[in-house]
Amino acid sequence: MAVSLKGCYTVKPWEKTWCGRLALSELDQTGQVTHVPTLYFYHPPENCMYSTIASTLRDSLSRVLVPFYTLAGRLHWINNGRLELHCNASGVSFIEAESSSSLQHLRDDFNLYHLLFPTVDYTLPIHQNPLLLIQLTRFSCGGVSIGITISHVVVDGTSASHFVCEWARLARGEPLQTAPFHDQKVLRGGEPPSVPLTECDVHAEFDRPPLLLGKNDNAEERKKKTTMAVLELSKTQVETLRKRANGNYSRYESVAGHIWRSACMARGLKEEQPTLISITIDLRRRMKPPLPEGYFGNAILDAVASGLVGDLVLKPLGYACSIIRAAIEKVNDEYVRSGIEFLKNQEDLRRFHKDSIAQGSENEAFYGNPNLGVVSWLTLPLFGVDFGWGKEVYMRPAAHAFEGEFLLLPCPDGDGSFVVALGLQVEHMDAFKKIFYQDIE
Structure with a gap:
């Protein structure tokens, strides 16, 4: 074409x-x-x-x-x-x-x-x-x-x-x-700092993600071919996952936990393998006071939930959801301010770049195998964008083929269904699709 x-x-x-x-x-x-x-x-x-x-x-x-x-x-x-x-x-x-x-x-x-x-x-x-x-x-x-x-x-x-x-x-x-x-x-970081710098040591999102057991770096995983898929979850399937998580967790927490467990199984990870899921959090209403309406820039910070593969796949879905919720709930004004101060005091920011174009950067923050990164667009006004000749008939992120990155979107009709756009290594994608749906059924 x-x-x-x-x-x-x-x-x-x-x-x-x-x-x-x-x-x-x-x-x-x-x-x-x-x-x-x-x-x-x-x-x-x-x-x-x-x-x-x-x-x-x-x-x-x-x-x-x-x-x-x-x-x-x-x-x-x-x-x-x-x-x-x-x-x-x-x-x-x-x-x-x-x-x-x-x-x-x-x-x-x-x-x-x-x-x-x-x-x-x-x-x-x-x-x-x-x-x-x-x-x-x-x-x-x-x-x-x-x-x-x-x-x-x-x-x-x-x-x-x-x-x-x-x-x-x-x-x-x-x-x-x-x-x-x-x-x-x-x-931006304050002069003087708005929070004590000693508070910055609790920010797991700035640590280097776990490596595969027996590996000294992630160079081999970076080289593997990745592919993209777009999967849909009906409202019934989303509610099934919520019920499986005892109904105490949000739709987002339930689906994110299910994705994390499914990826661990599809990748064939060992039970003793450490793994994390990086969850992008919108800070606009978490700050005190909330950010001004229309704040134009990046008002996001990653919350990190971590665990062992064996615990995630052998325990009920509610376990994965519980550690995801705990990570999200930590992100308040003080937590964000301390993270900003931590970054401000770093001599070099290149190791915190993803998909980097910085010369000399080794792009060390790799959230691929055995880890994941999840971004939610569930609350964004994605649909109904009319430039004067009617609303769109279809909207999609154009590419999302980075290893281990997942994007959650609502279905256009607003009925509670989800769309999951994901990137995984080619060798794991078929297994993921099978486990992702089979585990719901």
Whole structure:
């Protein structure tokens, strides 16, 4: 299936915006420092011309970059794995493409998704890459897709969804609903420290994850081929897992615990193998006071639950859920502040990067075999994104094939069903799918 590029534009803010250097928070500079892609598929009405769609998207993108001016800037390395954002209105990339295939064909084959969103050349210096890249693809059936690739350094899932929803509002001719809040001072380390540094020793999320027994490093696991799968859990299946966990745990805790146990079994891990699950937590309502409405940046921190494989797979599901809940409940204002102070006092942040593009980084924070990382998009406004020609017919993360990483999404109809997008080593994927469903039945 071929996708041909028809045009590439640099879209800049509609009017003059603030320019200067913006210090990022410590939470912006750890975790994933690459871009994250998302795809939206649309069937516009027959009377909606493609040229109108393209011009509407470009014009509204230019207008929304005025309040969201940080996305039109560029990142610069400072030193030792630290980054700074230069707000300079350099603009974002907007690509137009077309395909001879139908929307349905592309929608059903996520192995082809990479053709529908812009790629980022990480061999270039970081300041040469836009923070936001958009690809509009027209299909032979008249449908279109919008591929959005956005830097995780400047947004988390909540902020990315905020931007997309406001962009769509402006495209429909409506006013901005919630302006972004750009001052990262509320999540930066204090002078003097806001909490005693001795409190920072309890942050397991900053420790190196366990290795496979008998291994001195994870180099071999990194080299193994991974693949992506998208699995669905019906509302009945989700409730079955909750009941199996004695009904005392949330849907999220129950499904995450089930994923963790299933992965341990599919990987064939020994009972004495230590394993952890890294759980991404939204901090916006956990801080005191809560972060300002529209906080635009990374307001997430990983909570870590750990245990032995034998305990996880031999004990009831409720055991896995209990240690997941205990890890989540630790994440309060004081815990977050101490974590920020810990990061601030690190000489080099490169070991805390995932999928790193930092020169010289060994990307030591590997959450693959025997570990997992789980991200929840269950509460994000993912669906119903209308740019003026109707809501999307399909939305998916464009790629999620990193070993051991799972993404939980709600089903579009809101009936309580879940979608699980996951990446695992090829050799374990079939076993995981079988165990994942068989254990529910």
